[in-house]
Amino acid sequence: MKNISKGGIFLIDTLITTVGASLSRSKYLNENFSFSDILSIEDPANDRDLGAEINSTVSIIEDGKIDERRNLYLVHSATESGRKISTFLKHFFEDHPEYSFQRVVTVEVEGLDNSDQFTFRTKGLRNLIREFTKIYTNHGNIAINATAGFKAQTSFALIFGFMMKVPVYYRYESFSKAMEIPPLPVNFEFSHWIENKDVFDLLEFGELTYDECLKAKNTDKSSFDNTINNLRMFLDIETIEGEKYIALNPIGELYVFATRTQLNETARQISLAESSVPxxxxxxxxxxxxxxxxxxxxxxxxxxxxxxxxxxxxxxxxxxxxxxxxxxxxxxxxxxxxxxxxxxxxxxxxxxxxxxxxxxxxxxxxxxxxxxxxxx
Structure with a gap:
């Protein structure tokens, strides 16, 4: 549910911060510092040993980009390093006297592990989009801090922000604060949806074999192959042990979610003419x-x-x-x-x-x- 101010402006009360590995080399995480000492650091926006996540998030807060600090989601990889760093960040943003959020949640993205390239590409990035959509659905008034994390993680955070029209911030290492990435002119191409909704519906909840898709679509093989080729930008197609599997790729996941959201938001504005036929x-x-x-x-x-x-x-x-x-x-x-x-x-x-x-x-x-x- 979007929270709107009296002036009609959406108030940002939820921040997603992607989590990387910069803190793994920090003295604060690896040496004998008390947490009270860490919380008393004078300039957390510019102390590089506090890592990109804290530097960028604090600068976003100091720059007035978050209207109400209700929710902070720390989205991290499915690795021990990701879990350790997110736990540290959670304590920091729960307990800091100036930069705390009412609620801080760590979100582990299943499959987002760079030790397995196939799983990272086919499951990790797809699940990353799913976690973003869950947060957006629950809150709506979100911004994204895409500074830290894998480059692909940052890229998909940017794409999500552009398509869902939410602000995305990124802090370059040499900059004094995070900047908002200018939105791209991304428009919805509804023709893909209305011409192939049956395929999107089939794949929305998971991968299927080629034969399962063909049977469910109830069409001939040639027509089905043509449809799949036309939708290639939205699909992952893999052959495993001789069996061909089809699934929505991360862009496909986002396209389905964004289209449904756009339709829901514009439904109230659509006024169809009534039929004159009895x-x-x-x-x-x-x-x-x-x-x-x-x-x-x-x-x-x-x-x-x-x-x-x-x-x-x-x-x-x-x-x-x-x-x-x-x-x-x-x-x-x-x-x-x-x-x-x-x-x-x-x-x-x-x-x-x-x-x-x-x-x-x-x-x-x-x-x-x-x-x-x-x-x-």
Whole structure:
């Protein structure tokens, strides 16, 4: 939930600080210093032995970039060094008389360990994005201090900040304070989402084999391969012991989260024109086979929820299969701004083409979310 000041400005009350290894060489961590001595250091923003995390975080606080110090998240690697340093930082920012936060949380990122390149790339960076999204979802009013950590960790913190429109700070070693990285003009390309939402939905919760994806997408191999090639920037594709696996890469994870967030935030601003077609004239069935008629009759009350949506102009059935056993509704954009709807229930699946009053990709993305929300 975003906390807004009277002036309409979002107040920053939560800071994410990425954690690196600079403190591992610090005399304060390795020699016999009491913690009370460390907390009494006069200029923690510029004492290099306190490490990049403290130097940069304190300078952000001193520069007035944090409105309320409610939450500090110390995001660290899955290493002994990362755990040790984060524990030290947690005590510092819990107990310091001037720079403390109300709540300090250490967050270990599973797989973020540079001793295993494959795990680091396929799991560590993906989990890093997931931890950022959890924090953003819980608080909203965040800033990111991306000074410390692996270079890839810093890079993805920057990308996350740009896409989610939150400030990102970085302190160069020679600078006297942290600076805000100017945001890039990152715009959402909703066409990827509305044309391939079924693939994103499949992979959102974990990797699948190629054959599992192909079966779930219910299409031919050539079309599926073409889809995967078009989405290559969002995917990790690996062959392990002769089996091909497909998963969202870190950018894919962020794209899915950012798109859902953007849709939720803009949904209140979307005002679709209402259809002028009477409800009883909107549904046209081309299915003459008895088993498809039975399926439509059996599930008519659920189908009618879609037909009655105020933006529906026309729904025409285009096919039916009795080889399906899931309870779901999916929709995706096809040609001329139309939607292909797959209405699935135990024992069958009905294919339909829908025309709506949506005029652009953002409105179509909203329409898709509403249609799929009828699956109750």
């Amino acid at each position: 409800i009883d004239k909107r549904f046209i069935s081309n299915e003459s086979e008895e088993h498809s008629k039975k399926f439509i009759n059996k599930h008519w009350s659920d189908l009618r929820k879609i037909i009655e949506l105020p933006f529906i102009e026309k729904i025409i059935t285009s096919g039916y299969s009795d080889k399906f056993d899931r309870h779901r509704i999916t929709a995706k954009k096809i040609e001329d701004g139309k939607l292909k709807i797959q209405f699935s229930r135990k024992g069958g699946e009905l294919y339909m083409v829908a025309e709506t009053t949506a005029k652009n990709d953002l409105e179509l993305a909203y329409v898709i979310s509403v249609i799929e929300g009828c699956n109750i």
